[in-house]
Amino acid sequence: MKTLKKVIVVGGGAGGLKLVTMLGNKLGKKKLAEIILVDKNKTHVWKPLLHEVASGYLDCEKNEISYFVHSKKNHFIFKFGSLLNIDRENKLILLKEIKNKNGKTLVRKRKIFFDILVIATGGISNDFNIPGVKKHCMFLDNLNQAKLFHKKILESFFILSNKKEKLKKISIAIVGGGATGIELSAELYNLIKYLNKYKFDGKSFYVINVILIESEDRILPSLPEKISKLVSHRLTKIGVCILTKTTITSVEKNTLNTKNEKKISADIIVWAAGVKVPDFMKNIGGLITNKINQLIIKSTLQTTIDNSIFSIGDCSSCKQDNGFVPPRAQAASQMAKLCCENIVSLIRNKPLKKYSYIDRGFIISLSEFDVIGNLIITTKNKPILIQGKTARLIYHLLYKIHQISIFGFCKTFLMAILSIINRIIHSKLKFH
DSSP states (O other), X not given: OOOOEEEEEEOOSHHHHHHHHXXXXXXXXXXXXXXXXXXXXXXXXXXXXXXXXXXXXXXXXHHOEEHHHHHHHTTOEEEEOEEEEEETTTTEEEEEOEEOTTSOEEEOXXXXXXXXXXXOOOOBOOOTTXXXXXXXXXXXXXXXXXXXXXXXXXXXXXXXXXXXXXXXXXXXXXXXXXXXXXXXXXXXXXXXXXXXXXXXXXXXXXXXXXXXXXXXXXXXXXXXXXXXXXHHHHHHHHTOEEEOSOOEEEEETTEEEETTSOEEXXXXXXXXXXXXXXXXXXTGGGOOBOTTOOEEXXXXXXXXXXXXXXXXXXXXXXXXXXXXXOSOHHHHHHHHHHHHHHHHHHHTTOOOOOOOOOOOEEEEEETTTEEEEXXXXXXXXXXXXXXXXXXXXXXXXXXXXXXXXXXXXXXXXXXXXXXXXXXXXXXXXXXX
């Protein structure tokens, strides 16, 4: 009996889950290979929506994908585990022990053999080794952190409700003027709008003060200045205080210290600046990484010194003619598609294709207030500025495209109808 090739994908994010779903249906279903997904979480939520989970606008329980259930339906195996190291010589991945809150072992330390390995662990916010960031800031890098923020802000409102003043104020500082920081800022004002609409404690009026901090000359520094100015104008209009050219030097409890010796006080501090890969990935298994721990990969998405190991998404550094592939969900999705094709080709001893990033534009959601973005139809066309209803439709369509790549068209269509029904039946925001 012929031994099946074993393909392991580590990380079930936007790219990893799409990849393992495609591999399962192309190879696993036909018994051409054994496909395994390894992730330290048991469920998937699309990362670009974490700011909506944090504010309570998105009920994650209704949007989570269970890896266990999804693996059964799509012909791959899910293993609950967290990557510790790679033994390239013996073609093994080492998974660390996972314990619960009480210290009991949920999953023991293990080794799993692979023929082909794909690293898709994603990225996290970059604290730039600034003192106090890890200790005093909240992050939105994963679902658990988004849930924790939601719990924290609701608890803050409950604490405020005990005060005698009728006008209840809360201040939140967000460091990082990229998509996450901007979208969270807008969502928080939407949260306050519904908090007062539903009369949170029956009598008080709640006010939020959001301070958005960016070290560059403007927010969204990587996007066209026109987009940056438009987003800045809309954020300022809804009440966000934007501080540019402001570099944080250290963080204390409820206080940000800046380079110009100015102190910024806030009840909650969120760190959403920069992108890096977790430190354990630095030169993992002897593979070559860059300064932010991304794996250096070739145009075929294979690592530079091991052709049996691929890498996709934010944890990868892939050079193109005009720079490097940006850390975006659309890039991870494109990489997943080509990686699947190249893995099939590798197993069949056929030539591998080269990856070329296709920029389709950028869309920023300002909650219910506005949606602004650039749409690029083809590489020959200039970016088209979109705003309002058209931009909102495209923004929602992007999530549906992600769902279609995971569930197929029919199930995504049914889920869209169910989502509309839930919006009608339930409150606009989750207050628990």
